Amino acid sequence: MTNNNPSVMIQANNLSKNFSGMHALKGASLSVERGEVVCLIGPSGSGKSTFLRCIHGLEKPDGGEVYLEGKLLDPKNKEEYRALRNKMGFVFQHFNLFPNLTVLENCTFAQMQVLKRTQEEATENALSYLGKVGLLEKKDSYPNNLSGGQKQRVAIARALCMNPEIMLFDEPTSALDPEMIKEVLEVIQELAAQGMTMIVVTHEMGFARKVGTKIVFLEAGHVIEEANSEEFFTAPKSDRAKEFLSKVIYD
Amino acid sequence: MDKVLTGENMMFLLQGAGISLALALGALLIGMVIGVLMAAGRISKHKIFNILCGTYVEVLRGTPMLLQIMFFYLGIPVLIRMMTGVRVRMDVYVVALVALSLNSGAYQAELFRSGIQGVDKGQWEACETLGIGYWPMMLKIILPQAFKRIVPPLVSEFITLIKDSSLASCIGTSELMYNAQVLGAHYYDYLTPLLIAGVVYLCMTLVISWLAHKLERRLAVSD
Numbered sequence: 001m002t003n004n005n006p007s008v009m010i011q012a013n014n015l016s017k018n019f020s021g022m023h024a025l026k027g028a029s030l031s032v033e034r035g036e037v038v039c040l041i042g043p044s045g046s047g048k049s050t051f052l053r054c055i056h057g058l059e060k061p062d063g064g065e066v067y068l069e070g071k072l073l074d075p076k077n078k079e080e081y082r083a084l085r086n087k088m089g090f091v092f093q094h095f096n097l098f099p100n101l102t103v104l105e106n107c108t109f110a111q112m113q114v115l116k117r118t119q120e121e122a123t124e125n126a127l128s129y130l131g132k133v134g135l136l137e138k139k140d141s142y143p144n145n146l147s148g149g150q151k152q153r154v155a156i157a158r159a160l161c162m163n164p165e166i167m168l169f170d171e172p173t174s175a176l177d178p179e180m181i182k183e184v185l186e187v188i189q190e191l192a193a194q195g196m197t198m199i200v201v202t203h204e205m206g207f208a209r210k211v212g213t214k215i216v217f218l219e220a221g222h223v224i225e226e227a228n229s230e231e232f233f234t235a236p237k238s239d240r241a242k243e244f245l246s247k248v249i250y251d
Numbered sequence: 252m253d254k255v256l257t258g259e260n261m262m263f264l265l266q267g268a269g270i271s272l273a274l275a276l277g278a279l280l281i282g283m284v285i286g287v288l289m290a291a292g293r294i295s296k297h298k299i300f301n302i303l304c305g306t307y308v309e310v311l312r313g314t315p316m317l318l319q320i321m322f323f324y325l326g327i328p329v330l331i332r333m334m335t336g337v338r339v340r341m342d343v344y345v346v347a348l349v350a351l352s353l354n355s356g357a358y359q360a361e362l363f364r365s366g367i368q369g370v371d372k373g374q375w376e377a378c379e380t381l382g383i384g385y386w387p388m389m390l391k392i393i394l395p396q397a398f399k400r401i402v403p404p405l406v407s408e409f410i411t412l413i414k415d416s417s418l419a420s421c422i423g424t425s426e427l428m429y430n431a432q433v434l435g436a437h438y439y440d441y442l443t444p445l446l447i448a449g450v451v452y453l454c455m456t457l458v459i460s461w462l463a464h465k466l467e468r469r470l471a472v473s474d
């Protein structure tokens with residue numbers, strides 16, 4: 001079975017995930033069109049990360065399926081599965097940069113290994129993305145000598161170097177000191193402005209409202225509400241979302 | 252007592268020390284290759300690999316090194332004769348190196364396994380999301396990080412090997428311990444050669460600890 005609407009980038013149907021008896025995700029669905037910025041929000045422990053990780057395949061869902069550009073992500077079909085997953089970039093809350101490689105090497109290693117680019121091509125590409133996130137001068141530093149905000153920007157550049165069709169962010173600013181959140185959100189916003197398709201798990205409601213085109217609200221492993229972002233923030237339909245929004249502060 | 256203390260005898264002991272060091276270093280390096288492979292086998296999800304590697308590690312860590320050396324020197328030739336009818340005589344140096352390497356491989360497998368599994372889960376996941384394959388990931392990302400944590404126990408392993416290489420004296424490998432015994436028997440004076448051998452062992456292990464300390468400081472640079 002394939003999904004043939006060409007503007008649909010990702011279609012996740014009825015994903016569920018158990019962690020030894022603990023139901024983290026209970027049949028969550030989501031569809032992302034090309035160029036959309038979907039923000040996944042909800043209380044902590046509601047299954048946002050699990051949802052995002054199941055979409056990517058970092059967690060193997062127990063039920064449901066994910067289509068990328070109409071093609072089923074099926075681990076049994078190894079070659080295609082790998083090729084499809086390589087179209088997704090992933091940014092982690094804790095950056096997960098390689099501490100034994102310099103910033104530049106962090107950005108070139110996978111390009112050379114996976115995309116078989118030459119050192120020169122990979123370097124040129126990496127430098128252009130490091131420039132875009134404003135970290136050209138840090139190219140020879142090791143990750144542990146960078147601030148949190150700088151690490152996350154490198155992580156974004158590293159993911160972009162692989163030319164993804166869609167970027168997945170799991171709370172990209174939650175591990176950052178407050179004064180560094182803005183520099184990272186600006187990079188993501190700039191990406192959105194350039195038309196990158198994205199799914200962003202975030203607690204930054206101001207960002208979700210401004211940059212998000214669609215909001216998906218999760219609670220206890222269920223998608224409670226899905227709406228375009230202005231609608232969600234001005235007139236949430238569900239009581240759960242109203243309650244959630246009344247508790248969070250945003251500007 | 253002073254009869255033992257000739258330049259020639261000192262050279263004889265130092266030659267033995269060279270053999271001890273060479274055996275330990277060889278076993279450390281060969282054991283490292285075995286250790287990495289065994290650790291990969293124990294970590295892998297492949298059932299048969301997993302069981303084979305697990306058995307290897309348990310058997311070699313669970314039996315005395317002295318027995319293992321004897322087994323290779325005396326046991327294996329019997330096996331070969333039973334199977335092929337050929338009489339073979341094992342070279343004591345080869346036996347010592349093989350036995351020490353296999354034994355060290357089992358210990359190093361455990362070092363590498365815990366070192367590899369100690370690398371942050373996020374590193375594996377980052378590789379997964381970038382599409383990096385298993386071996387490039389292992390060689391460039393995981394093992395270098397695991398290695399850093401493994402250096403201190405690996406140094407202990409090297410020191411253990413230097414000391415354990417003395418067990419090879421029982422099959423006549425002419426290393427430091429054996430040579431000390433030879434001198435002792437020749438001059439009816441065991442005290443002096445044993446004391447000197449002890450000092451030489453101690454020097455080797457202390458120098459290694461000191462070098463390791465410098466290496467650790469070097470490796471800590473990117474932290």
Ligand SMILES: Nc1ncnc2c1ncn2[C@@H]1O[C@H](COP(=O)(O)OP(=O)(O)O)[C@@H](O)[C@H]1O
Pocket residue numbers: 019022023024042043044045046047048049050051
């Ligand atoms: N690897 C895991 N093992 C066990 N439980 C997990 C694991 N990952 C998540 N969970 C549980 O699943 C639920 C949802 O987690 P998560 O998706 O991380 O929520 P969120 O990202 O919305 O905070 C939580 O109760 C969490 O404890």
Ligand SMILES: [Mg+2]
Pocket residue numbers: 048049050171
């Ligand atoms: Mg989370």
